[in-house]
Amino acid sequence: MGGPAVIVVGAGPVGQTAALLLARWGLRVLVLDRRPARDLEGSRSICQQRDVLDLWASLGVPQVAEEGLTWTTARTYYRDRELFSWSFGAQGPLPPFVNISQARTEELLDAAIAAEPLIEVRWDREVTGLEQDGEGVTVRCGDGLTRAPYVLVCAGARAHGVRQALGVTFDGHSFDDQFLICDIRADLPGWEQERRFYFDPAWNPGRQVLIHPCPGSTYRIDWQVPPGYLATSDDISRKIRQIIGNRPYELVWQSVYRFHSRIASRMRVGRVLLAGDAAHLVAPFGARGLNSGVPDAENAAWKLAAVLRGWAPEELLETYHDERHAAARENLEVTTATMRFLVPADEAGRAHQRDVLERGAIEEIDSGRFAEPYWYVDSPLTTPGRPFAGRPPRGQSPAPAPGVILPDCPIPGGRLREMCRGGFLLLLGEMCDSGLFAQILGKVTTAPLAIRELAEIDGTGALAETLGAAPDEAWLVRPDAHIAAMIPRAGTEEVAAAVSRALRLAYSES
Structure with a gap:
């Protein structure tokens, strides 16, 4: 059967998700965890955001969304006085979030892992050393050495030894x-x-x-x-x-x-990637911990698969650090601002908090901005195009633009986002020739790439209208459902260049 393609260190929700994603790409995975067994108790990280629920559903774990509870109203009080309340607006195909204990989430993910023959989990295996060379990484545990081409560290906040071995600081x-x-x-x-x-x-x-x-x-x-x-x-x-x-x-x-508010100095060191709490810690107000760790896992998994399958050069892995470190910095900024308001550091801060609360100044009260996907607008993998409109009001999604996650629109027979997880997806307006694009793009990459016409997906035209897609426009969507390019007056050369950019492939017009 051969050894693992990737060793995942840590069997929490981030490591579990990473293992399932890598196995879906056909890669053999070994998961190591220092604990003697699963500890299924305590709510811990309870709030799972819609896009994380979507990913887990794509991995065959829809029960997290189905069993979780979505509250409808948020009330904020100052002493015995209600300051304000707000409710979520229209629901999409999935709830905006659910509350469910981390213990139950882990139990559901464990069941999916047990059904996956490409994943092996070994408990009571504390990683005590990492050594890497040009071919792979040797992982030292108490029972000996294990080796794989790549290692993804999802070992949580206590991954001090691994970070130290990699020369990574954890400032904050x-x-x-x-x-x-x-x-x-x-x-x-x-x-x-x-x-x-x-x-x-x-x-x-x-x-x-x-x-x-x-x-x-x-x-x-x-x-x-x-x-x-x-x-x-x-x-x-x-x-x-x-x-x-x-x-x-x-x-x-x-x-x-x-x-804690801390961030690793690097999220990629050679053949080792850091994800989740091993790479960043934030205060929980806004539920930005697990809801940023799972996107770390997804970002790492599709890029590791692309490199291991020969669809992309190893340089693609550096964009994991570029994209997810930027996401971690934003989460750190948002949650640090929240904590400055919730836990003032000095009398001036306390006076400001009292003044805001006494006045009931709703727009100045910061009890946490709810987790949202990071927008890879400035990523080296994103082809510039339609301008990004900026951060939307609370509870709303940004308008589609390069770098933004694809809206999860209902389509006949399911959801649009369900089409995104098997590889790259090229969505074409009615004026684009899908046959011609297939012929050209087959020469650019061997990576999985599905080409679909919007009119084929939904002949009513409602989908194109919802997305705001023009008839001559092509949308390139990454395996993590982020839009890599939106190309007006799309020609084969422009689309081929966008695909090459999204995989860090060398490209020149023929």
Whole structure:
């Protein structure tokens, strides 16, 4: 059977997703995890964004979206006064997000991995060393050496030894305040579809409390607590009672966390790539942790597959660092700004927070901007074209443009995004000759590339209208569903050049 093409270090959701993606590309994968076995407890990362749900559905795990809970209303309070509330607008083919415990997500992904013969998982294998050469990487564990052409490190925040072995720094900031997190099971009528955020409530003065509904009458409660806080059963019971009163409840899980804002200096070092919390840590407000780690895995997987299959040169892997490091920097900026408002560092910051909350200045209150896909507008793989309109209002998707993820429009028999995961996709307006493009592009690349006419997908014209696609326009979509090019008055040379650019292939007009 031969050895693995890729070793994935870490069997959390990011590593699980990476393994499933690599196997879908036909690559043999070995997953190593330092833990003795799966620890299926605790909500941990609970909020999974629509585009992550879409990816998992494409991997045969639609149950995350199906079992998760989507709350409809977000309420924000200052002390005992509601400042504002907002609700999500029109729903797409998938919910905008779901709340579901990380333990359940891991369980569902494990089932998919168990059904995949190309994936082997070995527990109780802590990686203690990495050595790479021009042909591959040797991974040292307690039970000996393992080797593969490439390694993808998804080992979480505790991947200190691996980062150190690669010469990668992990600069940033750790916040002094801690957060007590409890999962409780209780009957709370009226709370089942609401997320509640409290600034300075009487029962946690000067700090915040966040309450999320989850499936099965379970609620996740986060209290900001002072440095050095020690959780006792009496204090936890008191805190819960202050919120829910005398209703019966069951304490399912508890933990105390410190939040961090850190980013690796490099996400690619030779044949080793870093992903997820091994590469970046952000505060959880806005759910930008796991929801950025999974796109790391997808970005890495299609590029590793392209290189290993001979569809692209190894230089393509450097764009993994270019794209995902930029995404990590943006997430760091967004979440750091949130934490500056939530946890002011000095009296001036606290005074500003009080002033904003007293005035109820909604536009100035920052309790986290919800996770969204990063837009590869400036990526070396993106062919410039229709201008990017910039960050849209909260809860809305950006208009299609090169670098933006393809809208997930409903089409007859399914969703448009379902067509994107098997390779590159070329969408053509009605004035484009698909036969001619197929003939030319077959000479440019051997990578999987499907050519579809918009009129063939939806003969009513509604899809082209929804996308805003012109009749003479060609859209090139990457395997991660990001638009690589939107070419007006599309000719074969322009499209061939865009395909070559998206794979880092040398190209000259014939």
